[in-house]
Every structure is written in C-alpha cells, then in structure tokens.
Amino acid sequence: MKILVLGAGQLARMMALAGTPLNLQISAYDVNTDTVVDAISQQKVAHGLTAAIANADVITAEFEHIPLPILDQCQQSGKFLPGAAAIKAGGDRRIEKQLLDAANVQSAAYAIVNTETEFQQAIAELGLPLVFKSALAGYDGKGQWRLKTADQAAALWQDIADFLAADTKQAIVAEKFIPFQREVSLIGARDAKGNISVYPLTENHHVNGVLSTSVIAQASVELQLQAEQIFTKLANSLEYVGVLAIEFFDLKQQLLVNEIAPRVHNSGHWTQQGAEVCQFQLHLRAICGLPLGSTHEIRPTLMVNILGEDTVPTEVLAIAGLQLHWYGKTKRPGRKMGHINLSAANNTELKQQFNQLISLLSPTAFPQLDVMLKQL
Amino acid sequence: MKILVLGAGQLARMMALAGTPLNLQISAYDVNTDTVVDAISQQKVAHGLTAAIANADVITAEFEHIPLPILDQCQQSGKFLPGAAAIKAGGDRRIEKQLLDAANVQSAAYAIVNTETEFQQAIAELGLPLVFKSALAGYDGKGQWRLKTADQAAALWQDIADFLAADTKQAIVAEKFIPFQREVSLIGARDAKGNISVYPLTENHHVNGVLSTSVIAQASVELQLQAEQIFTKLANSLEYVGVLAIEFFDLKQQLLVNEIAPRVHNSGHWTQQGAEVCQFQLHLRAICGLPLGSTHEIRPTLMVNILGEDTVPTEVLAIAGLQLHWYGKTKRPGRKMGHINLSAANNTELKQQFNQLISLLSPTAFPQLDVMLKQL
Known part of the structure; x- marks a missing residue:
C-alpha cells in the first residue's frame, strides 16, 4: 500500500520507519517547499502533489497547519484519513472548542x-x-x-x-485558567469499523511551554477509564479514523480536555519502546484497515525531548534500556531535534537509569529533569 | 555518519531501519546490478561504487558472497569492518575451518x-x-x-x-557427521576496543535445510558461558569489529561450531523485539565506534521465517506481541520474504500466542511449527 503524509517532518519519518516492515510505502508532502519526498531519506520524488494524491491508497497528515486548499484537495480524493474536518479542528481552536461542546466533553x-x-x-x-x-x-x-x-x-x-x-x-x-495538578494525555486509535484501542495515560512535563518529558502516568483505573470514555465520545462523534491525542488537565482525579491533536503526538513517542504496537504503526494500521493490535504497555518507559541540540554525549548509548531517536534535522534554537526513550523492568530501575542519564546531560540543554525524576 | 553496506537485501534494509534513528545514513551496494541504492527505498543513488566508497565513513557487508575485487577495493579504503578477511572466511568453508583451527575452537x-x-x-x-x-x-x-x-x-x-x-x-x-541434539547460535558484537556483548543463545529449527524458527534457547548458565568463551576466542583472534554469528551443534551441553557468519544473522531477527539493542543497531554501534549498549533479553520472543509467500492472513496482526517484518521483495518459491516476531511476558503466554498464530497460518506454507511449539 502507498501512503501519502501531509507534512515531511519527524512524525512522517517515524511513521515510515514503523510502516516499512509492513511493506507500506510512505512518501511525504513538504508543505514549505511544495515537494513530495521519501519520508525517511527526504530524497525528492519525481512527481508533485497532484500525482502523489492520485497514486496514494491512503492520505494522512502529520500536523494540522496545512493550507486549506490542500486539505480540500485531499478530502475530495476520498482517501484522506482522519479527514479534513478533524485536521481543521486540530488547527483552529474555535472549531476544536465547538467540537468538544458538540461531543458533550468537558473543557475549560x-x-x-x-x-x-x-x-x-x-x-x-x-x-x-x-x-x-x-x-x-x-x-x-x-x-x-x-x-x-x-x-x-x-x-x-x-x-x-x-x-x-x-x-x-x-x-x-x-x-x-485551570489550576491543574498535572497534565496527562491519552493517545489511541479508532478504525473505520469503530474499534478503539488506547495506550495508558501519559504524564507530561513542559518547560517554557514546550514538552520536555513524558512518562507512563501513575493513574487509577478510574482515571484511565474516564480518559477512555472521553476518547471514545470524541472519536465516535468525529467518526475518526487514525491516531488521536487528547491532552487533559488532571484536577485531582477529574479530567478536563485541554486540547486535541488529530495525529500522532510527541507525548506518545515512548510507545516506540514501551508499548506493543507504537503510535506510528497504530496510526498506519488504523488508516490502512489493518487490525489495531495491542496498545498494552510492555514495561515502564519515559521520554525526554532533545530541543535545539544536535548532539548528546555518546556515553548515553551505554545506558541499559536507552534508545536515541534523532530526526535528521538542522539545528535551530529550541527546535525539536530528537528524543530519548528510556525503559526498565520496573520503576526502581527506571529511576536509576534516569539518574544516570541526567548525570550525562547538560542541565542547560535539558532543564528540570530532576523535577521529573522526583515524581517518578 | 555515512555507512555503505555491501549487499542490498533485507539485512541492509533492517540495518537502515535500526540506524536511521541514530542519524546514520545508510546506502547499499547491490552486487547483482552494480548499483548503489538507498537501503530502504531501493531508490538508485546518483553515484557508483567508487564514489560511494569514497563518501562513506564506514563500509560493511550484509553477506559473504561478494566478488573478491570489490572486497579488496573496500579493504584498501581502510574503512571496511569487519574487513575482507572475516568476510572471506564466511564465504569459503576452507578458510573458515582453518580459522576455527587457528583460534583453537572445536568443530567437526x-x-x-x-x-x-x-x-x-x-x-x-x-x-x-x-x-x-x-x-x-x-x-x-x-x-x-x-x-x-x-x-x-x-x-x-x-x-x-x-x-x-x-x-x-x-x-x-x-x-x-555430528549427531547433534539441537542447533543453537550465538550472536554478539565486538568493538574496536575489544568490548564484547552477546545475546542469549538462540535455538534454531530448520525445515528442508532452511531456517524456519528461532527462539531464545533454554540453556544453562554453563552452556551460555561456553558459547561466550568460543565467541570471545574467535572474535579476538580475528580482531573482529561488528556483529558475528556462530552456529553450534549442541551435543548434550557440549558445543561444536558448525559455521560462522561475519554479519547480522537470520537467527538474530528476534532481537528486534526481544532484546534491548537489536542485532542491526548493535552492528552499526560496533562499526561506528558507539557504545554497544545492552544485549539483554527483554522478554520471551520467537521468530518465524516467511518463505516464498508475500501475504499472511491479516488477522495475525491482531495477536498481542506480534510484529510482522516484510522485506519488500518479489515473491519466488522458497525465498526469504519476511519474518514474524512474537513476544510475551512469559513462556506460557508465548505458547498461547504461538498456538493462535499457528492456527492462522497455512501448514503447507509454514510446515512443522507444531514441532517447535511442543519444544517451547
């Protein structure tokens, strides 16, 4: 099957890495340069967007900020999942708020x-x-x-x-303003038959408004259920197909939707090592009509974003359970350049390994990691 | 870093999938067509072998049967790991036997x-x-x-x-002729500093002389140690850098080397889901001078080869802990087309899931899986 992804950044790249073993051929449309490229090598493909739309079996998106004429062109092809309406909601907070109201889901x-x-x-x-x-x-x-x-x-x-x-x-x-205790997110997928499969809730820590770390949340069964119910309401009301991310404010065991992202999400990168089927393959399975498979946690896992840096000390690769994910991007201040996933058999080991990682990373490039360590 | 792989088959492809997150750029030389291609997309690269050798930071190989002039050309570049001598030993059983004798390692x-x-x-x-x-x-x-x-x-x-x-x-x-009890293999890596890291022994089942299934072997600490000692002797005697696979005949707790492969190996594909660092990334880490990281088992995992088939029932993707790995190759009778990795929290669950898998697969396309199930 041939998949066209609108957007040619790291999310398209990681989708392609997760989809290649399923023999899915993934090209990406770079909105900035108006070119179709191989999602991994970034090599330009011989044809333009219109031919790419015609060639594709399925079209999807890695981000919301896509020019409306392109969204409409994709929508008209009948191949676009989760579809222009969901992408527009993710790209316009007014539409998002209306949608939450219409689905009878609580937000601020x-x-x-x-x-x-x-x-x-x-x-x-x-x-x-x-x-x-x-x-x-x-x-x-x-x-x-x-x-x-x-x-x-x-x-x-x-x-x-x-x-x-x-x-x-x-x-x-x-x-x-919501005086929340913490921010959590729920990532999951809905397929065209209405099957829904979600990951465990993820706890997210931001520094200067940008996601810094995510970790499988310590959450009660009730909280997980509450999140799943909101996910189901929203995904069904949108007749959503693909991976959907919902960010919540956690108000002492009561969840309020902060925002939704109609795509794979930074707070789900831990699933590459920590869950049975990672969010990138889950999205592809959903939009290609394949079984969703299991979204269960394999073992405790956390993720650390690499922002504005194109190197980390090589020694981090010696830490057990550590996987490094670079995005192949040119360095710019604050830019999302890659992430680190860290997994362990149990939380005690995860803390030890995280401690080891923190000791190797520059505290200016990776601020406040110790705050997160204390909360593990 | 830029890596050139001699051979453009599934092993180069899986190396590239494992190396891309480390920002390693991997091209592959197709010996049959004398072209340099992107190891994943198979798109032809603008330059030929000589330029590719000049461009590469490191050169390696995914198979042993490479024309000697090409091996020598790569060797002369000073960038070839594990090097022409090891590749030649893997490609000529006479040299291999001399090498085993020289390292004082027992074989038939x-x-x-x-x-x-x-x-x-x-x-x-x-x-x-x-x-x-x-x-x-x-x-x-x-x-x-x-x-x-x-x-x-x-x-x-x-x-x-x-x-x-x-x-x-x-x-x-x-x-x-060695009347062996079972065939096991040990896969591991040695880096340029002499660090060695090996996986748990793998038990392999062949059907008509071709590998059908591999599973983390039930092996005593002594047997694992014996295998590691042989690995160390051989890798050190060759001053080997990269992943090396050794196939053994297991004669009731005594190991005799059957053959060696100076590369990533089919019996190590389970490491993609079952071990901390998979064999493909382990090889790249070794040849690029990066820390080897951990080769520990994450959880019980087995692998089933897909031979001569370009489809399996879609329902297999619904099985928990199952990952499908296609190689993007054209169907030919008996050809290695892909493999299935199956993982579970424990052996009991692995048996259940394997049973579920067997019930979905054609017994003519996947013969003797029940034999392996009984041995789990």
Missing part, C-alpha cells in the same frame, strides 16, 4: 475574542485569571497570554490587538 | 576434497557417516551431500565430480 469555559468589547466581555463572564490563546497555529506555547489581574488588562489588550491586526485570519480564544 | 573433523583420491581418503580417515559441503556459496542447505554407507560412495562421487567440474573455483569440505 471559553469565549471567542475578536474585538476589545469581546475581550472585556470575556473577562466579565469568565472571571480572572484567564488564558488567551490564538485560534490558529501557535502550539508549543506560542501565541499565548495570561491575564491575572484586572489592572494588566489594558496593556494585554494592546498586545492582542497588535497580534490580531498582523493576521486578519487569527482570532483569540479566551479560556478560564 | 574435516578434510578438503578436490579429487577422487581425496574423496576416498576422507572416507577412510573420518569414517561414515560424512557430510560433504561445497566450499563456496551454498548456504541454506544448497551444495550439501550426505554419505551414510560405503555402497553409495561411487554414485555420490559422480555427483560431486560433476559439481566440481561445473565450477573450477569450488572445492568440497568433507565433515564428520
């Missing part, structure tokens, strides 16, 4: 803000503190503002007004 | 046969039954003859004489 109370009047109304109706998020793009903590006290409102509105003026397509979603 | 008593006189001498000196093996090529049971009784000698010599006449480079190695 919100208001859409385009004008100063709407800005003031949001403050009056939702109360402070508030979080303002850009509707489009801006994941990884970009395009976010917090309002804690009323006296900062005027200055903040000026920032937001400038932001809106710079891009007329943008809007702002104001959300009530 | 043998004689080299080029003429009828030598044929008769071998029978007289070694006694019956005897196995005659072609010195060059002919793995997977090809180019082998057995002599059980003296009255069959004249007819057999005629067959062997015809074989030798057809290829003047060939010779025959006559070996005393």
